[in-house]
Amino acid sequence: MPEGDTIWQAARRLHDALAGKVLTRSDLRVPAYATADLTGRTVLDVTARGKHLLTRVEGGLTLHSHLRMDGAWKIYANDQRWTGGPAHQIRAILGAHDRTAVGYRLPVLELLRTADEQQAVGHLGPDLLGPDWDAERAVANLAAVPDCPLGEALLDQRNLAGIGNVYKSELCFLLGVTPWLPVGALPADRTAKLPELAKKLLEANRDRPVRNTTGRRGPGLFVYGRTPRPCLRCGTRIRVADQGDGSRERPTYWCPTCQTGPAPAPGSPPTQRWRSRSRILP
Numbered sequence: 001m002p003e004g005d006t007i008w009q010a011a012r013r014l015h016d017a018l019a020g021k022v023l024t025r026s027d028l029r030v031p032a033y034a035t036a037d038l039t040g041r042t043v044l045d046v047t048a049r050g051k052h053l054l055t056r057v058e059g060g061l062t063l064h065s066h067l068r069m070d071g072a073w074k075i076y077a078n079d080q081r082w083t084g085g086p087a088h089q090i091r092a093i094l095g096a097h098d099r100t101a102v103g104y105r106l107p108v109l110e111l112l113r114t115a116d117e118q119q120a121v122g123h124l125g126p127d128l129l130g131p132d133w134d135a136e137r138a139v140a141n142l143a144a145v146p147d148c149p150l151g152e153a154l155l156d157q158r159n160l161a162g163i164g165n166v167y168k169s170e171l172c173f174l175l176g177v178t179p180w181l182p183v184g185a186l187p188a189d190r191t192a193k194l195p196e197l198a199k200k201l202l203e204a205n206r207d208r209p210v211r212n213t214t215g216r217r218g219p220g221l222f223v224y225g226r227t228p229r230p231c232l233r234c235g236t237r238i239r240v241a242d243q244g245d246g247s248r249e250r251p252t253y254w255c256p257t258c259q260t261g262p263a264p265a266p267g268s269p270p271t272q273r274w275r276s277r278s279r280i281l282p
């Protein structure tokens with residue numbers, strides 16, 4: 001699952017390839033927009049909003065895309081072969097004179113009026129990598145869901161936007177609590193520092209090809225993907241269990257010694273599920 005830093009990198013690559021250029025090729029391969037033609041329009045900018053990508057073009061139009069699990073935008077020079085997957089997985093092609101951006105497996109692709117972008121991203125909380133970042137609002141949003149397990153509250157993009165499953169596990173480790181701890185039980189000092197810590201992690205990684213939360217060479221992550229290896233801090237075996245609301249169970253990693261709070265017993269099925277307020281695409 002791409003996280004905010006990955007989307008930010010994708011937006012920058014698209015922006016560098018297309019912004020300021022006139023589209024000479026446009027092909028949106030979803031039924032609703034099969035006849036839409038953006039050729040002749042200049043690309044104004046490409047920006048990330050949480051995990052959403054907004055490609056704005058002249059004439060007040062925005063192409064909104066979301067990569068969800070395995071979508072990708074690839075950029076090719078004219079003489080390069082396209083290697084992002086089989087042709088039938090291509091959902092969008094945007095070409096300028098020297099570069100072509102090809103969107104593969106995009107589960108969300110829609111053409112909006114730029115004035116209506118809020119319909120696509122208006123539900124998002126403050127964006128950790130965005131110009132509208134507002135730590136106080138993020139803290140207030142989290143405080144409004146005291147019964148929600150912290151791990152799920154961090155993934156809910158309405159609270160704050162940009163955290164995916166990797167940073168969820170890493171942040172809970174850095175805060176010293178399990179992802180199953182209800183938000184309301186998090187000590188106040190840690191609730192207060194959580195948003196800035198999350199922002200620091202994403203900012204530190206937005207220019208890196210490989211994620212690093214430990215600040216060390218070698219293992220770049222404290223817990224994510226590390227089971228059954230020992231915790232870098234205490235040597236206890238890292239554990240993994242699913243966490244989710246039933247529709248989306250995510251593998252969740254933690255150190256049972258460094259992190260306090262509820263957690264599934266070894267070998268038990270996933271713990272009780274938090275019902276989110278509604279189903280909105282992260």
Ligand SMILES: [Zn+2]
Pocket residue numbers: 231232233234235236255256257258259
């Ligand atoms: Zn540990």
